[in-house]
Amino acid sequence: MASFPVINLEKLNGDERGAVMEQINDACENWGFFEVVEHGIAPEFMEKVERLTKEHYRKCMEQRFNEMVASKGLEAVQSEIDDLDWESTFFLRHLPVSNISEIPDLDQEYKDVMREFAAKLEQLAEELLDLLCENLGLEKGYLKKAFHGSKGPTFGTKVSNYPPCPKPDLIKGLRAHTDAGGIILLFQDDKVSGLQLLKDSEWVDVPPMRHSIVINIGDQLEVITNGKYKSVMHRVIAQTDGTRMSLASFYNPGSDAVIYPAPALVDKEEQLYPKFVFEDYMKLYAGVKFQAKEPRFEAFKNLDATSTVATA
Incomplete structure (x- = not known):
């Protein structure tokens, strides 16, 4: 098994740019995941984000999680649980409108830090999308524009903690799925591992590395490319x-963004994916997240076919 791709973004500024761009392209084509280091977000700032996130979990969420486990009798399960994830989460929305001020229990310092973190990640996401455009032969800004819709992209952070689990063979931290959206940037624990991806029918660990950010491709980028x-x-x-x-x-794309394969990428090939509105895709995804992605695309192909017939 080839080793998991770790990419030093600082090297894009020197003689090794071509090799790094090739690394990124190979990771997108063959892994769907890669890990970036020297990405421009200061290590001290990342450590602060981590410290405040862990403090917030201990102070505000740990007891609630333990009560949920006790109420469902999860410590004593004897057979595999397939409708529940062993995680404690909350969601912060950044774009088009932030909801950080409305989330209960977040102290002011944590709110301020997460706003700043979101701004840095938004910038990094847009830089990465332009690197993908360059590799794909699309004009700079194409992917950002494809995501735009009428109000700009949607952008948010799922804050998760995965506490120790007495039966990890029976309860997944998070069940297998593909991500519905665009490009995903993950800041993960560098001491406790757990994230795995499926490559060539085998589960491969995504290595926890200090101060790195893991990038993965969502369903919408699969469609556009x-x-x-x-x-x-x-x-x-x-x-x-x-x-x-x-x-x-x-x-992610804005809710009313219309997603379809980039015409420049289907000139000489068959268009393999349908055209749809992102919000419609998300409605379908909500019910089938933990199932294979192919039937989701097929459902929209069939819709596309019927609407074409209706207007013919």
Whole structure:
């Protein structure tokens, strides 16, 4: 098995740019995931985000999680649980309008830090999208524009903690799925592992690395690239020791953005994916998140076919 792709973004500024761009392209085509280091977000700032996130979990969420486990009798389960994830989460929306001020229990310092973190990640997401454009032969800004809709992209962070689990063989931290959206930027715990992706029918660990950010491709980028870049199944394995922190930030199309393969990428090939409105895709995804992605695309192909017939 080839080793998991770790990419030093600082090297884009020197003689190694061509090699780094090739690394990024290979990761997008063959892994659907890669890890970036030297990405421009200061290590001290990331440590602050991590400290405040872990403090907030201990102070405000740990007891609630333990009560949920007790009420469902999860510590004593004897058979595999397939309708529940062993995670404690809340969601921060950044774009088009932030909801950070409305989230209960967040102290002012944490709110301020998460706003700043979101701004840095938004910038990084847009830089990465332009690197993908360059590799794909699309004009600079194409992917950002494709995500724009009428109000700009949607962007939010799922803040998760995965506490120690007594039965990790029976309860997943997070069940296997592909991400519905655009490009995902993950700041994960560097001490407690658990994230795995499916490559060549095998589950591969995504290595926890200090101060790195894990990038993965969502379903919408698969559609826009006409399958050149693919979203891949991934999951979180619960651990018996340690609480794993995970901050997954989703840079997604706006709700009314119309998503379809980039014409420049289907000139000489068959268009493999349908055209749809992102919000419609999300409504479908909500009910089938933990199932294969292909039937989701097929459902919209069939819709596309019937609407074409109706207007013919």
